[in-house]
Amino acid sequence: MGKNSLLQRVIHRIATSNADLESEEMQRAVEAESAVPIRACADRQQVRLRGTVANVTVHPRGGHPALEVELRDGSGAARLVWLGRREIAGIEPGRNLAVEGRVSCRRGERVMYNPRYELLDGPRAGG
Known part of the structure; x- marks a missing residue:
């Protein structure tokens, strides 16, 4: 590894926000899992996604719960x-x-219903 490469990485880390660095790290994990980046999903495409849970809510749909x-x-x-x-x-x-399933794209939002899921090792909030 050359000095220029190391210097470029150090400058990149100093000049980049923590949020952007976390985003880059998450995207590397997506590539390592052979998953599809969420931004690249097409409507009705069968995909494997990998990411971090940002929030969880329960909403009723037709009188029944939906996580x-x-x-x-x-x-x-x-x-x-x-x-x-x-x-x-x-x-x-x-x-x-x-998660694996068919993604639906509407108005710029990507939605997947009843996907198969796998809990992965890694950081958890508060732990």
């Missing part, structure tokens, strides 16, 4: 919806998650 999760991967966000669920053990803000 909604915002997943962020550094390139964008997707809303994951599990119909008929109030909670899923282990899915909480800060948790790293991989």
